[in-house]
Amino acid sequence: MGAIENVMENKESRIPVEAKELLKSLASEWEDVVDRNSLQVIPVKGAMTNEVFQIKWLTKTETFSHKVLLRVYGEGVEVFFDRNDEIRTFEFMSKHGQGPRLLGRFHNGRVEEFINARTLSASDIRDPEISALIAAKLKEFHDLDMPGQKIVRLWDRSRNWLIATKNLSPPEEARAFRLDAIEEEISTLEKALYRNDQHIGFCHNDLQYGNIMIDEVTKSITLIDYEYASYNPVAYDIANHFCEMAADYHTETPHLMDYSKYPDLEERHRFLHAYLSSTGDQPSDAEVKQLLQDVEKYTLASHLSWGLWGIISEHVNEIDFDYIGYAKQRFDQYWLTKPELLGSSGATTNALPDALQNILLKF
Incomplete structure (x- = not known):
């Protein structure tokens, strides 16, 4: 089930190591990021199947920040659906302009494009x-x-x-x-x-x-x-x-x-x-x-x-x-x-x- 933002910072410890490496790799592609290792982690409240976080990096302009959405899969929820089917659906939706782009995957989660919408x-x-x-x-x-x-x-x-x-x-x-x-x-x-x-x-x-x-x-x-x-x-x-x-x-x-x-x-x-x-x-x-x-x-x-x-x-x-x-x-x-x-x-x-x-x- 879905989610709404609840801004709570300093939660980087809840991010899997593999996910951190993927996030840093993504951030290295943006030349204006101040420090790719400095993540602002904002838990997104209301999710009941996965843990969801908004990830932000400060930029040199200070008036703009790069954002992505991190989804860490819940333990044991594979009983509800086939995760591979879900990824295929996600990619299909993305290609047809129906949702966010898939930016990367790790063992128990993925990184998605952050949609500029409420x-x-x-x-x-x-x-x-x-x-x-x-x-x-x-x-x-x-x-x-x-x-x-x-x-x-x-x-x-x-x-x-x-x-x-x-x-x-x-x-x-x-x-x-x-x-x-x-x-x-x-x-x-x-x-x-x-x-x-x-x-x-x-x-x-x-x-x-x-x-x-x-x-x-x-x-x-x-x-x-x-x-x-x-x-x-x-x-x-x-x-x-x-x-x-x-x-x-x-x-x-x-x-x-x-x-x-x-x-x-x-x-x-x-x-x-x-x-x-x-x-x-x-x-x-x-x-x-x-x-x-x-x-x-x-x-x-x-x-x-x-x-x-x-x-x-x-x-x-x-x-x-x-x-x-x-x-x-x-x-x-x-x-x-x-x-x-x-x-x-x-x-x-x-x-x-x-x-x-x-x-x-x-x-």
């Missing part, structure tokens, strides 16, 4: 003007002709994450989250959400505000961080974006979701209309309505997959974040909304039982 905040993605820009950019992203098989990855990924979750979770935690029931839930969703005419596109799959940047001058949007990107139903990607509107990762309790902030019907309709009309065609009311219905149902898949992500992250990631508390909220929202969104087929269960919720407090 990372969005939780409130930005609710702004109607910015939201319309995001919708248009997302449509452009979905229409990219990425190399590789154009098949849905969502369900296989969810099953793989479930296997990893079961392997990592102690018995008490597994019972609390009903992990034995989740495989059937994944199959139920796969069948219930399938439509033979659904639009499959190249999806970002993690479109939270920290992964969206805006150039304040040109008002152009850039989507960053492609770890989770793959082909999927575009309705899933949009649903995931809507769910992220309930999050604010820059509070004292960043794991807490506020579902009262989930976009209302008017906001959702406005976003989908902007999305469908961004290529110049005017969508019919029926098209917007159908996409809206699909998106709402795919919020269930978002809750389920990110709930599993939270449990896994608790066991493999050392970043300071209440992953278990986050996972609990996503599963709670899944069980709460499933009956309404899937009708009678979803009326079997509700939120996690109180007794099991108490167990989760131990983790």
Whole structure:
């Protein structure tokens, strides 16, 4: 998940030795750098998969500094995605002007071009003007002709994450989250959400505000961080974006979701209309309505997959974040909304039982 700057200096000790050598090599190419060995390290707050830093060097003019972005991969997160696939996606995006350039790689991370743009905040993605820009950019992203098989990855990924979750979770935690029931839930969703005419596109799959940047001058949007990107139903990607509107990762309790902030019907309709009309065609009311219905149902898949992500992250990631508390909220929202969104087929269960919720407090 993405990030926003939090300026904290003198953190060079957190940079791997191999990364320092790469950074110094890059700096040696700039003749105006005062001292290539003098790095200003600024942790970028809000990242939950990797550690991210802005790296700066002072120049002889003193009014300008060179900047790059350093990404140090989180421990154990390879369970979520194939890092080689991500790099291929990153390079493809770069070549097609969709994101930052790749400047160099080291054993457990990479250095990227620093984009002269502002990372969005939780409130930005609710702004109607910015939201319309995001919708248009997302449509452009979905229409990219990425190399590789154009098949849905969502369900296989969810099953793989479930296997990893079961392997990592102690018995008490597994019972609390009903992990034995989740495989059937994944199959139920796969069948219930399938439509033979659904639009499959190249999806970002993690479109939270920290992964969206805006150039304040040109008002152009850039989507960053492609770890989770793959082909999927575009309705899933949009649903995931809507769910992220309930999050604010820059509070004292960043794991807490506020579902009262989930976009209302008017906001959702406005976003989908902007999305469908961004290529110049005017969508019919029926098209917007159908996409809206699909998106709402795919919020269930978002809750389920990110709930599993939270449990896994608790066991493999050392970043300071209440992953278990986050996972609990996503599963709670899944069980709460499933009956309404899937009708009678979803009326079997509700939120996690109180007794099991108490167990989760131990983790």
